[in-house]
Amino acid sequence: MTYDDFMDHHRRRDKAATRAKLLDAARLRFARHGFDGTGVRDIAADVGVDPALVFRYFGSKEQLHDEAVRMEIPEGLAADPDRPLSDVVGTLLHEVVFAGWEQFDGDHPLLVMLRSAGQPAIREQVRTQVCEGYLPEFAARMGGDNPALRAELAGALLLGMGVMRSLLDTPALREASFEETRALVARLVDALVDAPRPGRGGRDRAEGRGAS
Amino acid sequence: MTYDDFMDHHRRRDKAATRAKLLDAARLRFARHGFDGTGVRDIAADVGVDPALVFRYFGSKEQLHDEAVRMEIPEGLAADPDRPLSDVVGTLLHEVVFAGWEQFDGDHPLLVMLRSAGQPAIREQVRTQVCEGYLPEFAARMGGDNPALRAELAGALLLGMGVMRSLLDTPALREASFEETRALVARLVDALVDAPRPGRGGRDRAEGRGAS
DNA sequence: CTTCTAAGTCATCGGTCGGTGACATGGAGA
DNA sequence: TCTCCATGTCACCGACCGATGACTTAGAAG
Numbered sequence: 001m002t003y004d005d006f007m008d009h010h011r012r013r014d015k016a017a018t019r020a021k022l023l024d025a026a027r028l029r030f031a032r033h034g035f036d037g038t039g040v041r042d043i044a045a046d047v048g049v050d051p052a053l054v055f056r057y058f059g060s061k062e063q064l065h066d067e068a069v070r071m072e073i074p075e076g077l078a079a080d081p082d083r084p085l086s087d088v089v090g091t092l093l094h095e096v097v098f099a100g101w102e103q104f105d106g107d108h109p110l111l112v113m114l115r116s117a118g119q120p121a122i123r124e125q126v127r128t129q130v131c132e133g134y135l136p137e138f139a140a141r142m143g144g145d146n147p148a149l150r151a152e153l154a155g156a157l158l159l160g161m162g163v164m165r166s167l168l169d170t171p172a173l174r175e176a177s178f179e180e181t182r183a184l185v186a187r188l189v190d191a192l193v194d195a196p197r198p199g200r201g202g203r204d205r206a207e208g209r210g211a212s
Numbered sequence: 213m214t215y216d217d218f219m220d221h222h223r224r225r226d227k228a229a230t231r232a233k234l235l236d237a238a239r240l241r242f243a244r245h246g247f248d249g250t251g252v253r254d255i256a257a258d259v260g261v262d263p264a265l266v267f268r269y270f271g272s273k274e275q276l277h278d279e280a281v282r283m284e285i286p287e288g289l290a291a292d293p294d295r296p297l298s299d300v301v302g303t304l305l306h307e308v309v310f311a312g313w314e315q316f317d318g319d320h321p322l323l324v325m326l327r328s329a330g331q332p333a334i335r336e337q338v339r340t341q342v343c344e345g346y347l348p349e350f351a352a353r354m355g356g357d358n359p360a361l362r363a364e365l366a367g368a369l370l371l372g373m374g375v376m377r378s379l380l381d382t383p384a385l386r387e388a389s390f391e392e393t394r395a396l397v398a399r400l401v402d403a404l405v406d407a408p409r410p411g412r413g414g415r416d417r418a419e420g421r422g423a424s
Numbered sequence: 425c426t427t428c429t430a431a432g433t434c435a436t437c438g439g440t441c442g443g444t445g446a447c448a449t450g451g452a453g454a
Numbered sequence: 455t456c457t458c459c460a461t462g463t464c465a466c467c468g469a470c471c472g473a474t475g476a477c478t479t480a481g482a483a484g
Contacts, residue, residue, distance in 0.1 A: 012480090012481095013430085013431050013432070013479090013480060013481075014431085015430080015431060015432095018431080018432085033330060034248070034329070034330035036246075036248035036249065036330060037248065037330045037331075039470080039471070039472085040471085040472065040473085041470090041471085041472095049432075049433095050432060050433050050434075051472090051473095052432080052433070052434080052473085052474080052475090053431085053432065053433085054472095054473095055472080055473060055474080056431090056432085060472080060473080061471095061472065061473090114375070114379070115329055115330060116330070117246070117327055117379050118245060118246035118248055118249040118327065118328075118330070119249075123379060123380070126379070126380060127380045127381065127382075130376070130380055130382070131380070131382060131383070135382070135384075146384070146388070146392070148383070148384035149384040149385065149388045149392065149393065149396065150396065151384070152373075152376060152382050152384045152385050153369070153373070153393075153396055153397070153400065155372070155376065155382075156369055156372030156373040156375070156376050156385075157365070157368055157369045157372055157400075158372070159372040159375055159376065160367070160368030160369055160370070160371040160372025160373070160375065161364075161365070161368040161372070163326070163368070163371055163372065163375065164342070164364060164367065164368050164371065167326070167329050167335060167338070168335070168338060168339045168342055168343070169339065170339075170342070170343060170347070170364050170367075171343070171360070172358070172360035172361040172363070172364045173361065173364050173368075176358070176361045180358070180361070181361065181365075184361065184362065184365055184404070185365070187403055187404075188365065188369075188400050188403055188404060190403070191399055191400055191402070191403035192396070192399075192400060224450090224451095225449090225450060225451075225460080225461050225462070226461090227460075227461065227462095230461085230462085251440075251441070251442085252441085252442065252443085253440085253441085253442095261462075261463095262462060262463050262464075263442090263443095264443085264444080264445095264462080264463070264464080265461085265462065265463085266442095266443095267442080267443060267444080268461090268462085272442080272443080273441095273442065273443090
């Protein structure tokens with residue numbers, strides 16, 4: 001933060017800074033009230049700027065949304081293919097359910113987009129992010145048959161926990177410690193990995209992949 | 213369906229029937245496009261009636277939504293307090309994830325309401341339904357400590373699966389058979405019930421509850 | 425000081441929204 | 455057939471929406 005940034009009392013003209021402020025305000029508004037519940041005028045008013053600037057800088061409300069709620073974060077997930085699944089899920093659990101995400105009013109970007117699931121385009125974005133970003137990483141670390149289904153169950157657990165915490169503000173999840181929750185989730189994930197083929201009696205774990 | 217109902221080419225006047233048709237159309241519209249994405253004019257057009265009738269019969273768009281998307285179904289859940297949890301979850305799994313719900317365009321009412329989670333009032337309705345209708349039944353059938361948190365994990369799994377199937381249309385969940393999925397979910401629920409207190413070494417399962 | 429470009433503003437458009445009150449009309453009872 | 459009430463229609467309101475294009479002005483270059 002430079003001196004000029006700090007002393008912008010008289011509103012110095014700075015396209016990049018204004019654009020960034022608009023993006024920040026848009027993130028908050030979209031997270032809090034969804035796509036339909038957010039007006040271009042609201043966002044511009046937060047920044048203290050004319051609404052027309054939004055269209056000059058972003059083209060349309062939808063493009064602004066795309067740029068504001070885009071997430072670049074699924075990196076580091078596939079970094080180490082040998083990382084065990086419970087580890088990966090634990091990290092995601094922290095990101096999706098327990099992390100602050102102040103820039104998105106406390107919610108993970110996926111949940112923010114889910115809140116605007118009325119727009120089919122936004123729904124498709126969430127679908128792509130989940131199906132191509134997370135589920136394959138889960139499935140690759142699953143043993144046994146139908147790993148895709150088991151991966152989706154793990155994803156459903158995380159997504160559901162995020163929805164319950166952020167949208168429903170469920171009491172136990174709100175007050176539970178991360179460690180306690182992580183331990184329970186890890187146990188569930190282990191059960192998922194170890195689950196034998198439904199209908200068959202024996203276990204078919206490929207190699208000894210014990211808990212932890 | 214009487215003869216007159218069937219032969220309503222010349223639009224006989226029938227308040228009750230028109231009201232019911234408006235409710236049906238509203239259910240579909242709200243389920244498909246959410247609260248914000250649905251206009252009173254759309255609903256009225258589906259029925260072939262003037263939009264003003266909506267306000268005459270229901271007072272406002274919000275009251276229409278309340279009456280249309282109200283769910284009476286959580287009965288039969290607490291019917292038998294001795295019914296094991298995996299049974300209860302299996303039933304809910306069928307209702308939330310696999311049932312047709314033609315009147316709601318294929319989705320469970322909870323998911324329909326979740327799709328309109330922009331409106332705080334609707335969000336609060338979902339919260340109440342989940343927290344007071346489902347979670348206590350789960351928690352009552354959980355053993356060990358912090359049953360509330362475990363109950364919320366079970367609820368999160370179901371809710372997440374519903375979201376993934378209906379909003380995200382995830383491939384594995386779409387193509388998996390109910391039985392295969394039910395078996396996996398039952399195993400997860402068993403792991404949840406048996407889970408010992410996180411952080412403690414010993415298991416504290418009350419009675420011997422082996423894997424199935 | 426003048427000039428010129430880009431950052432920001434203003435007025436406004438066409439459309440849709442939820443909602444209201446006056447009006448028309450079908451259809452049963454007299 | 456005439457009356458009358460409930461059912462359904464019509465015209466319209468004010469507010470808000472996303473979006474456009476002409477305009478103003480800040481501020482560096484010369």
